[in-house]
Amino acid sequence: MDNQLKKKYGLITAIAMVVGTVIGSGVFFKAGKVLTNNNGNMAKSLLTVAIVGLIMLICSYVFSILAQRYEKVNGLVDYSEAACGPRYAYYVGWFVSTIYYPTLTSTLAWISAQYTCTLFGWSAATDIHLAIAAFYLIAGYSLNALSPKLAGKFQVSATFIKLIPLLLMAVIGTVVGLINGTTLDAMTANIPVIGADGAPVNGNILTAVVAFAFAYEGWIITTSINAELKNSKKNLPIALVLGAVIVVAVYMLYFLGLTGALTAEELMASGDVPKDAFGALFGNPIFGTIAYVFIIISCLGTMNGLMLGCCRGLYSIAIRGQGPAPKVFAQVDKETNMPTNSSIFGLLMCGLWLAQWQLGIGQAILGTDFFNSLVSAGNPDAIFGYLPKYIGWENDELPIITLYAAYIPIFIVMMVKFKELNIVKRFVFPALAIIACVFMVYAAISAYKIQALYYLIVFAVVMIIGIPFYRKNAVSAESKSEEE
Numbered sequence: 001m002d003n004q005l006k007k008k009y010g011l012i013t014a015i016a017m018v019v020g021t022v023i024g025s026g027v028f029f030k031a032g033k034v035l036t037n038n039n040g041n042m043a044k045s046l047l048t049v050a051i052v053g054l055i056m057l058i059c060s061y062v063f064s065i066l067a068q069r070y071e072k073v074n075g076l077v078d079y080s081e082a083a084c085g086p087r088y089a090y091y092v093g094w095f096v097s098t099i100y101y102p103t104l105t106s107t108l109a110w111i112s113a114q115y116t117c118t119l120f121g122w123s124a125a126t127d128i129h130l131a132i133a134a135f136y137l138i139a140g141y142s143l144n145a146l147s148p149k150l151a152g153k154f155q156v157s158a159t160f161i162k163l164i165p166l167l168l169m170a171v172i173g174t175v176v177g178l179i180n181g182t183t184l185d186a187m188t189a190n191i192p193v194i195g196a197d198g199a200p201v202n203g204n205i206l207t208a209v210v211a212f213a214f215a216y217e218g219w220i221i222t223t224s225i226n227a228e229l230k231n232s233k234k235n236l237p238i239a240l241v242l243g244a245v246i247v248v249a250v251y252m253l254y255f256l257g258l259t260g261a262l263t264a265e266e267l268m269a270s271g272d273v274p275k276d277a278f279g280a281l282f283g284n285p286i287f288g289t290i291a292y293v294f295i296i297i298s299c300l301g302t303m304n305g306l307m308l309g310c311c312r313g314l315y316s317i318a319i320r321g322q323g324p325a326p327k328v329f330a331q332v333d334k335e336t337n338m339p340t341n342s343s344i345f346g347l348l349m350c351g352l353w354l355a356q357w358q359l360g361i362g363q364a365i366l367g368t369d370f371f372n373s374l375v376s377a378g379n380p381d382a383i384f385g386y387l388p389k390y391i392g393w394e395n396d397e398l399p400i401i402t403l404y405a406a407y408i409p410i411f412i413v414m415m416v417k418f419k420e421l422n423i424v425k426r427f428v429f430p431a432l433a434i435i436a437c438v439f440m441v442y443a444a445i446s447a448y449k450i451q452a453l454y455y456l457i458v459f460a461v462v463m464i465i466g467i468p469f470y471r472k473n474a475v476s477a478e479s480k481s482e483e484e
Helices: 011-022 031-037 042-067 075-084 086-120 127-146 148-180 182-187 205-216 219-228 232-261 264-269 273-281 285-318 340-360 362-366 368-376 400-417 423-448 450-469 477-483
Strands: none
Touching: 011 148, 011 219, 011 232, 011 285, 031 042, 031 205, 031 232, 031 264, 031 273, 042 075, 042 182, 042 205, 042 219, 042 232, 042 400, 042 423, 075 086, 075 219, 075 400, 086 127, 086 285, 086 340, 086 400, 086 450, 127 148, 127 285, 127 340, 148 182, 148 232, 148 273, 148 285, 182 232, 182 264, 205 400, 205 423, 219 232, 219 285, 232 264, 232 273, 264 273, 273 285, 285 340, 400 423, 400 450, 423 450
């Protein structure tokens, strides 16, 4: 029993995990991309938000059904094992430990650092930017690995704090937009986007959907605390469904509120949507700066939730006797009741993917002109190295290809094996979830094309590396519990 995690979180923390882990930088960071890919049309942008939100709601509800039945070490890995067996569970655990959790976490650290640099007037994509991102990762690791209860309290606090600017924009922006007519104008806008060849480009809602999927990612990480959640079989399903509803509602209202702050043309032209929108809405740029403080806290709150998953990633397979050095990574510290070695591994993986993001895609995010200006200015601190295209893809969006693909076998097995469920729970919602997952995989591949192939090659290499660490005769978590 020395390596078992104790019950230390309640329902409020679980709901805050869902809301706080999902709502972070994405709604601020991806708003411009969604609008651009919809030619500034707010009706299509709201449809984009609703489509991805509906997918999240369906999948979270199906997983809530599983959460009512299984309560072991790590929700997603547990559900994979219960539905598809230990081998499948191992590879799902290996994927989330090495790719999914750390890519999202490192992205949030990088974005948090970018907003911090902007707030204090420092140059982005420099050694300062990278150092701040690394500091945030280490701070997130320290908080979760050394003081998990404090991490839970921070998660709850950050969740309420991050809702303040979103709700302000949602309420005040919508009222202002309806009064001055800009909301109605934005609903019918069709602003041409000029391509590299100088010709107008029609928007691509699939690209918008994939981009905004990042804003909804992270909710599944909440299931990683099911072994530490009090009355998990009751509270986790409530948290998954209620949290998802809150997120979708807040996102829809925030996008609607933006139309009261800026016109569709101004939103598309803005290089910094949240700062410009809040500054315009309240009539003073200082409010844009204040909003930045809330946004940084929002990003850090999300990163904290994601780091929680990173810390428990390798532990979830090591406790099953799987993965590299399972005895080492299954150890739980007696003082903190946290898997310390697994947490260190998660931090190292975050550092690796942070470097990939900085060197591979940082230029794409901040723009070529920005980097050219750094070079022409002779900035010695600029970090703008290129990585080969097959490794320089956007790691905040492309892993959803394999994540949603991994859900599909679980949902299929639910329909085949779970005979005690009623028709709606056994067939209707799992079928809808499968359709949603297939759509997300298709949308990601359609939007990114060759980049999707490059990602899948890297994914395959990482999974191949994990093959030697799978043990056919390893003792499962269930067997360990029976022995103890």
